[in-house]
Amino acid sequence: MYQPMLYLHWKQIRLALIPFVIASFGLPLVTVHGLGTPPGHPGMDTLAYHVVDATRVWMVFYPILAAAIGATLALSSWNWDHQLGHVYALSLPIPRWEYAALKMGAGAMLALLPAGALWVGGLVASASVTLPTGLHAYPTLLAVRFLAATLLAYAVFFALAAGTIRTTVWVVTVVAGLIVAAGLLNGVLAAYFPTLEHTSLMQMMLHGLSSLPGPLHVFVGNWALIDV
Amino acid sequence: MVPALALAAGLTLLSGAPLCAQQSHRAEEAALVRHLDSVVPLYEAAKEQEKREAARAKAHERKMAASTQPKLDTIRVGPLRIVTPSDQAQTAQELFSSVWHGYQPAIHDSPALERTLFTFQWSFRFVPIAIDGPVRRVEARRWDARSHVEGYIRQAIGMALASDLGSTAIGQSWYRAAVRPPPDPAGVYRELATTPSKPNRACLDGDAHACAEALGLGVSPDSWKGWFTPDEERDIALRRFYYFGDRHMIALQDACRNGKQRACAEIVSTFYTRFTRATAQGTLDPDARQSLVWFALERGGAGAWARLLAHPDATPEQALANVSGLNVDRLCGAWRRWVLRQRPDVSAGLGGGMVMAGFWILLFAGLAARSTRWRLG
Numbered sequence: 258m259y260q261p262m263l264y265l266h267w268k269q270i271r272l273a274l275i276p277f278v279i280a281s282f283g284l285p286l287v288t289v290h291g292l293g294t295p296p297g298h299p300g301m302d303t304l305a306y307h308v309v310d311a312t313r314v315w316m317v318f319y320p321i322l323a324a325a326i327g328a329t330l331a332l333s334s335w336n337w338d339h340q341l342g343h344v345y346a347l348s349l350p351i352p353r354w355e356y357a358a359l360k361m362g363a364g365a366m367l368a369l370l371p372a373g374a375l376w377v378g379g380l381v382a383s384a385s386v387t388l389p390t391g392l393h394a395y396p397t398l399l400a401v402r403f404l405a406a407t408l409l410a411y412a413v414f415f416a417l418a419a420g421t422i423r424t425t426v427w428v429v430t431v432v433a434g435l436i437v438a439a440g441l442l443n444g445v446l447a448a449y450f451p452t453l454e455h456t457s458l459m460q461m462m463l464h465g466l467s468s469l470p471g472p473l474h475v476f477v478g479n480w481a482l483i484d485v
Numbered sequence: 486m487v488p489a490l491a492l493a494a495g496l497t498l499l500s501g502a503p504l505c506a507q508q509s510h511r512a513e514e515a516a517l518v519r520h521l522d523s524v525v526p527l528y529e530a531a532k533e534q535e536k537r538e539a540a541r542a543k544a545h546e547r548k549m550a551a552s553t554q555p556k557l558d559t560i561r562v563g564p565l566r567i568v569t570p571s572d573q574a575q576t577a578q579e580l581f582s583s584v585w586h587g588y589q590p591a592i593h594d595s596p597a598l599e600r601t602l603f604t605f606q607w608s609f610r611f612v613p614i615a616i617d618g619p620v621r622r623v624e625a626r627r628w629d630a631r632s633h634v635e636g637y638i639r640q641a642i643g644m645a646l647a648s649d650l651g652s653t654a655i656g657q658s659w660y661r662a663a664v665r666p667p668p669d670p671a672g673v674y675r676e677l678a679t680t681p682s683k684p685n686r687a688c689l690d691g692d693a694h695a696c697a698e699a700l701g702l703g704v705s706p707d708s709w710k711g712w713f714t715p716d717e718e719r720d721i722a723l724r725r726f727y728y729f730g731d732r733h734m735i736a737l738q739d740a741c742r743n744g745k746q747r748a749c750a751e752i753v754s755t756f757y758t759r760f761t762r763a764t765a766q767g768t769l770d771p772d773a774r775q776s777l778v779w780f781a782l783e784r785g786g787a788g789a790w791a792r793l794l795a796h797p798d799a800t801p802e803q804a805l806a807n808v809s810g811l812n813v814d815r816l817c818g819a820w821r822r823w824v825l826r827q828r829p830d831v832s833a834g835l836g837g838g839m840v841m842a843g844f845w846i847l848l849f850a851g852l853a854a855r856s857t858r859w860r861l862g
Contacts, residue, residue: 305679307724354854361850391678391689395831402835405842412849419853460630472845475838484831485678 258351263363270333270367277326281371281403284322285382285396288315288482292386305389308483316480319375323403324476326371327410334364335418361415368407376400379482394483405475413472435462547615555612564594565642568614569605577605580631584638587666591782592790597649603641607634621645639665646790652797659701659801660774667776670827673769677824682712682768693818700777701767702802702813709757709766715746722752780820781809 292308338346346356379396388394417425439458466473558574560567562581569577581603601619606612609627621641625634643663650656650664667673677685677699687695697703713721722741727734734755740748757766767774782789785808792807802813809816 305681306676309675309679357854358850361853389679389681390686398832398835401839405839408846409842412846412853416849416853459628469837470841470844472841475842478835478838479829479831481831484829485675 258349259359259362262359263366265337266334266360266363266367269337270330273329273333274367274370277322277329277371278374280322281326281375282378284315284318285375285378285399285482286385288312289382289386292483305392308389308392309481309485312481312483315482319399319403319480320406320476322371323406324410326368327407327412328414330364330367330407331411331414332418334360334415357419361412364411364415365408368404368411372400372404372407375403382482388483391485392483393485396482399480399482402475402478402480409472409475546613549613557614563589564598565603566601567603567605568616570608570612573605573607576607580607580635580638581605584635584642587639588642590787591785592646592664593788595646595649595790595794597645597647598642601645601648603638603645605638619645619648636668639663649790649794653794653804654798655793655801655804660771660778662771662775664778664782665775666779667772669772670776670824671829673773673776674824674827674829676769676773678828680768681717683714684712684768688817688821691821693814693821696817696821697802697813699768700774700817701769702805702817704766706758706766709753712768713753715749718753719746719749721756722749725752725756776824777805777817777820778808780823781805781811781816784809784811784816784819 289312292311349356351359376396376399379394379399383394383396417428420428436459439462442458465471467477468474556571557568558571560569560574560578560581562578563585565581565585567577567581597619601621602616604614604616604620604622604624606614606623607625607627607629611624614622621644623634623637623641625637640663643665646664647656647660647662650660678689682699684695684699688699694703698708719741723738725734725738727738729735734752737748737752741752785792789808793804796804796807799807805816806812811819
């Protein structure tokens with residue numbers, strides 16, 4: 258049952274996945290472009306600080322790419338079902354939870370492709386330059402972080418896409434509403450609770466989401482390909 | 486005969502050419518001086534005008550402040566006096582107390598803090614707070630995070646404290662930054678580990694004296710000559726930027742690029758003699774010195790700041806020894822151990838993060854499996 262599910266998802270996503278795989282492979286290469294010296298040449302140690310600074314510029318693109326891949330995989334996984342009114346799924350002799358689990362497993366397997374591409378890209382990028390003394394490349398750690406972020410984004414959007422449109426609209430509206438209301442509520446509530454006067458609900462929310470045990474923690478770590 | 490005439494004519498031309506050039510330069514110089522003389526009165530007039538405008542603006546500001554001035558409170562936190570709108574007094578008290586707590590017990594009081602007034606506003610709109618005399622303003626928009634506001638307060642206090650050092654030898658020759666905890670300790674490690682020079686490498690390897698040298702302590706004007714390898718000198722020289730008009734330096738850079746090591750060395754020499762003359766040389770930037778001063782203050786404990794100010798003529802090395810109670814090499818050795826502990830860990834939090842990510846993934850998968858789409862009835 259898993260193989261057809263994987264094949265179906267692959268058929269659905271393969272064209273969309275190609276640019277993501279290329280981007281995942283290319284991002285580490287772009288990160289190190291123009292840095293260090295080619296292998297075999299004497300290392301330019303004086304560039305070390307410059308290397309760290311230059312690679313940090315690209316750090317932000319890794320979690321963004323992971324989120325984009327996760328969202329695309331998730332939305333494409335349910336796309337076919339939604340279009341055909343879930344007839345195929347309902348015709349299968351398996352319960353709903355098993356179907357969702359198989360589908361999620363298929364998407365998770367496909368997420369390995371861009372993560373693997375990023376890992377290979379990271380290895381190639383690391384090998385393509387002689388890093389100055391004191392610096393190290395971390396392609397594997399970066400790929401692990403990237404895979405986790407992709408899977409997390411995938412899981413979030415998968416859960417959203419699995420529900421009815423009404424549920425999705427509800428969830429998105431509530432989240433967006435909370436973000437907007439957090440700012441407005443502050444002013445109103447502060448009139449009754451003075452301690453809220455200088456407490457930002459919005460920041461509390463963001464902090465809660467992005468620090469452990471929040472779900473977005475994996476997106477805010479150290480995404481450095483090269484560091485000390 | 487003809488060659489002789491040609492030679493004579495050539496010599497005449499050659500000897501005449503510099504003379505002509507010299508005369509032309511003199512004429513150009515005289516013209517420039519005349520032009521400068523003509524613009525000086527205009528400049529003086531403009532300066533006077535600017536002063537009058539500034540005074541008018543100040544008067545206007547006072548008038549505006551008087552008409553729109555909200556109720557202000559002045560609160561005290563240790564030696565700090567803070568002027569703030571009344572409705573923010575409690576917040577100011579909390580935030581300044583929390584930041585000031587970090588300065589104790591090393592800094593109990595300071596002449597600069599005694600004479601400086603701080604203003605504090607953390608709101609959507611700032612109101613004008615007109616104050617005469619030394620003032621440090623902490624103004625943050627309402628949406629700024631509390632940690633950022635604390636950072637602004639720390640910087641304001643640090644800058645005020647730095648003005649205490651203006652009359653000391655250490656402040657004049659070695660330290661010109663805010664007195665505060667280093668905002669990015671991992672950055673200090675990064676700089677030490679990635680800025681190539683012999684003192685930095687030796688410092689990382691455990692040589693405390695080299696750390697002092699890297700920080701510009703106990704160095705002579707010629708110390709830099711032994712700091713870099715030829716490759717490093719070349720790279721430093723080529724990475725410097727010179728404006729188009731700085732033809733001599735650009736020519737030196739070209740020569741350096743073409744493999745003339747002496748040109749590279751001259752550029753580095755110019756850098757150290759021309760640009761870093763005002764403060765003691767070193768291979769680490771002011772953030773590292775800031776971290777050392779803070780480290781020394783923490784080590785020194787109670788009365789450390791007072792000991793620093795008690796000997797205004799002390800050299801930076803003596804001053805730091807007075808503050809910390811350790812000689813420079815021991816202080817730098819301890820500082821080095823602290824820096825090593827600040828090394829950024831790329832895998833930090835990854836384990837816990839993975840576990841939590843796994844938990845959230847399973848949770849969302851569970852939610853997906855519980856979707857209502859197929860539920861009948």
